Amino acid sequence: xxxxxxxxxxxxxxxxxxxxxxxxxxxxxxxxxxxxxxxxxxxxxxxxxxxxxxxxxxxxxxxxxxxxxxxxxxxxxxxxxxxxxxxxxxxxxxxxxxxxxxxxxxxxxxxxxxxxxxxxxxxxxxxxxxxxxxxxxxxxxxxxxxxxxxxxxxxxxxxxxxxxxxxxxxxxxxxxxxxxxxxxxxxxxxxxxxxxxxxxxxxxxxxxxxxxxxxxxxxxxxxxxxxxxxxxxxxxxxxxxxxxxxxxxxxxxxxxxxxxxxxxxxxxxxxxxxxxxxxxxxxxxxxxxxxxxxxxxxxxxxxxxxxxxxxxxxxxxxxxxxxxxxxxxxxxxxxxxxxxxxxxxxxxxxxxxxxxxxxxxxxxxxxxxxxxxxxxxxxxxxxxxxxxxxxxxxxxxxxxxxxxxxxxxxxxxxxxxxxxxxxxxxxxxxxxxxxxxxxxxxxxxxxxxxxxxxxxxxxxxxxxxxxxxxxxxxxxxxxxxxxxxxxxxxxxxxxxxxxxxxxxxxxxxxxxxxxxxxxxxxxxxxxxxxxxxxxxxxxxxxxxxxxxxxxxxxxxxxxxxxxxxxxxxx
Numbered sequence: 001x002x003x004x005x006x007x008x009x010x011x012x013x014x015x016x017x018x019x020x021x022x023x024x025x026x027x028x029x030x031x032x033x034x035x036x037x038x039x040x041x042x043x044x045x046x047x048x049x050x051x052x053x054x055x056x057x058x059x060x061x062x063x064x065x066x067x068x069x070x071x072x073x074x075x076x077x078x079x080x081x082x083x084x085x086x087x088x089x090x091x092x093x094x095x096x097x098x099x100x101x102x103x104x105x106x107x108x109x110x111x112x113x114x115x116x117x118x119x120x121x122x123x124x125x126x127x128x129x130x131x132x133x134x135x136x137x138x139x140x141x142x143x144x145x146x147x148x149x150x151x152x153x154x155x156x157x158x159x160x161x162x163x164x165x166x167x168x169x170x171x172x173x174x175x176x177x178x179x180x181x182x183x184x185x186x187x188x189x190x191x192x193x194x195x196x197x198x199x200x201x202x203x204x205x206x207x208x209x210x211x212x213x214x215x216x217x218x219x220x221x222x223x224x225x226x227x228x229x230x231x232x233x234x235x236x237x238x239x240x241x242x243x244x245x246x247x248x249x250x251x252x253x254x255x256x257x258x259x260x261x262x263x264x265x266x267x268x269x270x271x272x273x274x275x276x277x278x279x280x281x282x283x284x285x286x287x288x289x290x291x292x293x294x295x296x297x298x299x300x301x302x303x304x305x306x307x308x309x310x311x312x313x314x315x316x317x318x319x320x321x322x323x324x325x326x327x328x329x330x331x332x333x334x335x336x337x338x339x340x341x342x343x344x345x346x347x348x349x350x351x352x353x354x355x356x357x358x359x360x361x362x363x364x365x366x367x368x369x370x371x372x373x374x375x376x377x378x379x380x381x382x383x384x385x386x387x388x389x390x391x392x393x394x395x396x397x398x399x400x401x402x403x404x405x406x407x408x409x410x411x412x413x414x415x416x417x418x419x420x421x422x423x424x425x426x427x428x429x430x431x432x433x434x435x436x437x438x439x440x441x442x443x444x445x446x447x448x449x450x451x452x453x454x455x456x457x458x459x460x461x462x463x464x465x466x467x468x469x470x471x472x473x474x475x476x477x478x479x480x481x482x483x484x485x486x487x488x489x490x491x492x493x494x495x496x497x498x499x500x501x502x503x504x505x506x507x508x509x510x511x512x513x514x515x516x517x518x519x520x521x522x523x524x525x526x527x528x529x530x531x532x533x534x535x536x537x538x539x540x541x542x543x544x545x546x547x548x549x550x551x552x553x554x555x556x557x558x559x560x561x562x563x564x565x566x567x568x569x570x
Contacts, residue, residue, distance in 0.1 A: 004069025009076065021065035021073065022050055030075055033084060033113050035201050036150040037063040040501065040515055041159055044151050049084055049113075053077050085117050093124040095202070096145035102203040103141070107512075109201035110148060136186035139208055139359040140197055147177050147204040153196035160501060162476030163306075165190045177204075189309040191302040193475070193499045194356030194508030207356050207509060211384055211391075214350060217377070218261040223348040224340070227257055228328050229404070230268045232354040232419030232504035233382045235524035236511055240386045241396040245517040246524030251401035253352075253385070256394050258402060267404045268351070269411025271328030272418045272427070275299065276537035277547070278559050279321045279424075280431035283494060287465065292317055294470070294485065294492040297424050299323045301361035302499035304563055306475060311482065312564075320560040324418060325351050325358060326367055329375035330558040331546065332408065350378045352385050354419070354507035357499070366561050381509025407542045413532030415540075420522035421473040421503035422449045422456065425496040429469070430536050432462050441535055450526075452502070452519055455481055457492075473498040473506075 003016040006024055013028045020043065025032050035047035045064040052062045052073040059079070074080075091110060099105050131144035151168070154177060158164045165188050169176050179188045197205040217223050229250065238249035254265045279297070286295055298304060298319040307314050322330065329349055336347040351358065361367070362376040369375055380388075389396060403409060414430050417423030426449045433440055444450075448458040449469070454477040458469045470492045472478045478497045484490040500506045502518035505525070513521070534540065547555065 002067055002069075004067065006067060006070075007072040009074055015067045018067055020063055021052065021067055021071070022062040024067050025052070025062055025075060032062060032075065033116070034063065035109065035148060036152060038152055038156070038199055041152065041155045041199070044155065047148075047150055048087060051080060051083060053080055059083070081117075085119060088114055088117055088119050089122050089124060091148050092119065092122045093126060095148060096143070102146070103206040103209055104146075104200075104203035108203060111202075134184045135208075136184040137190065137192060137208070137360075138363045139192040139194055139356040140185060140190075141206050141208055142185060143204055143206070144176065144178065146202045148202055149175060149177060150201060151177070152199040152201065153177065153205055156195045156199045158476075160474050160476055161191075161193055161195055161499065162479045163189065163191060166196060191305040191309070191475075191499065192357040192360040193302040195500060196508075197356065198508040198510075198512065207381055207383065208359060209384065210359075210378055210380065211388055213378055214380055214384075214388065217348045217350070220348075222345055224264070224336070224343070224345045225262050225348050225350060226264045226266065226332060226336075227262050227350045227352060228266045228268045228271070228325065228332075228408075229253060229352045230325070230354055230419065230504065231272070231416050231525055231528075232507060232510065232521065233352050233385075234528075235419070235505065235521040236354065236513070237382050237386060238396065239511045239513070239517075240390075243397065244520070245513060246520035246522075246527075248524060248528060249396065251403055252396050252399045254404055255399040255402040256389050256392070256396055259394060259399075260388065260392050262350075264405050266328070266332075266408035267411050268324050268328055269415030269418070270408045270540075270543065271324035271326075271331070272415030273412050273537035273540045273543045274327045274331070274547075274559060275321050275324045275418075275424075276412075276414055276427040276431050277543065278327075279319050280428045280537075282319055282321060283428060284432055284462075287462070287467070287493070294495045295319055297428075297494075297496045298561075298563075299418065299424055300357070300497060300499050301355070301364075302357040303475065303478065303497045305357070305360065306478075306499070308563060314482075315563050318563060320562060322367075322559055322561050323361065324415070325353065325379075326361070326375060326561070327559050328408070329367075333369060333375055334558060348377050349375070350380060351376045352380050352382065354382050354504045354510045355500070356381060356508045358509075366563070382507075383509055383511060386511070410540060410542050411532075412537050412540050413529035413535040414537045416528045416532060417525050419504040419525050421498050422451070422471045422496065423503065423525070425449055425469055425471050425494060427537060428494065429460055429462075431538060432467075433460070434463060436536065452515075452522075454501075467494065468492045470495045472496070473503055474501045475499045 006013050008028045015024045018024045033049040036044045045061045050062045051059050055072045134142040234250035235246050257265050296318045359379045362379045367375045414427035448456045456471045460467050505521035506518040
């Protein structure tokens with residue numbers, strides 16, 4: 001990569017490996033406004049907000065400029081300021097400005113820049129067209145009247161997810177961003193990963209807000225509200241309250257939920273330990289029987305939905321294990337059935353997840369119980385629970401610590417790392433390895449199971465057999481891996497797939513974070529694993545006691561599921 005010296009607003013700024021001038025400007029301590037630039041995606045250069053002026057008066061977009069030695073630029077001239085204000089006014093003129101009631105209010109990039117540049121009056125008439133809001137998805141809401149044509153959703157869906165669900169249509173003034181033929185999301189093969197909502201700078205694509213349902217349940221005396229908290233949530237929820245990415249806020253969150261009126265708070269790592277044992281057992285059985293291989297992990301509902309929609313021939317390769325969320329919910333509802341009858345209350349189960357696809361998973365027919373109710377009554381994202389805490393006036397960082405309730409609040413270190421890429425595979429490996437010594441755990445720490453590369457390959461010896469594993473995050477990368485497997489260029493016994501980059505820590509339900517934030521969250525989970533009293537799922541005494549009480553038939557009924565291709569369920 002190039003290196004040299006640039007001069008930014010008269011300031012001497014060295015560069016070494018930065019991919020564009022925009023990165024060098026930010027390195028110099030100047031925050032340039034952007035809409036269409038997102039560091040994890042390709043450069044689009046359409047919004048023109050990040051323009052700079054060189055010494056000859058030429059205006060260029062800094063996101064698409066290559067750093068050059070000796071380059072002199074200015075970032076804040078009269079021309080540039082006029083230019084940016086004009087762009088903002090034009091955007092606002094074609095934008096639904098019902099800001100106070102918008103889901104993104106307070107977190108909208110257009111709103112923030114309008115404040116930053118002092119846009120108090122728009123000189124142009126309202127040119128926006130009223131468009132019908134798409135509420136067909138169980139996870140997402142699309143409001144075309146708030147789209148500013150930045151293209152972030154288009155690129156993340158194609159480049160990171162590989163689904164191409166949404167794209168530009170028409171030209172000029174009539175240009176729109178929409179699914180093909182302007183279909184609703186439930187008429188497409190959308191997998192509800194929600195990454196489009198994560199990168200959208202306005203309220204054009206948002207996560208379906210179900211906070212009202214949560215409050216109604218909490219305030220209903222006939223309902224016993226029981227909450228489970230996913231591993232990835234605890235290392236991200238605190239960011240909204242000034243905590244660093246990766247800092248554990250589980251105990252503060254438990255306290256906050258109790259103050260809000262929740263009856264019982266548990267830990268999804270408890271369910272993850274069940275998943276590890278069941279998935280590890282299934283994998284060992286496949287090794288004995290000779291397949292089918294590869295065995296794909298089943299924790300990511302967006303990945304499961306992708307195979308159903310696009311590659312149903314691989315459904316037999318997916319582990320039959322339910323996700324930790326669903327295993328936990330099945331066990332909970334099973335154990336509380338008698339208690340509900342005795343108390344005359346209904347257990348209402350809320351799962352706090354980093355993932356928007358979990359909303360879709362909760363609504364699947366496979367997870368509806370015999371009484372007609374889903375095992376998980378409601379899924380709230382990390383961002384939704386943050387809003388509920390803020391509504392309550394609770395200052396998270398000032399709360400006393402309170403641990404999750406027992407017996408479902410006890411989980412292993414292996415269950416905790418489910419929230420980051422490679423965590424599921426490592427937990428299964430820990431279970432399958434005959435050598436349970438600490439030295440083996442130390443070796444796994446430095447194996448390819450960990451890391452941030454999109455596709456990682458490892459060979460682990462299980463007994464006398466070399467087991468070939470692959471870990472992949474980002475669905476587009478998983479698609480590449482599938483092609484290699486189909487072509488006979490690669491062979492694996494076990495493949496862990498996470499649709500979102502970084503794994504669950506990078507889920508669309510999490511607070512907005514760049515790549516480094518996601519890595520810090522993952523490191524936070526590994527730190528919790530190191531301090532856990534037991535590192536393997538099978539060492540969890542509560543899980544072991546539950547499994548001992550289950551018959552083989554009942555165990556399979558509660559903890560396993562068969563997926564089949566059929567009508568889309570988004």
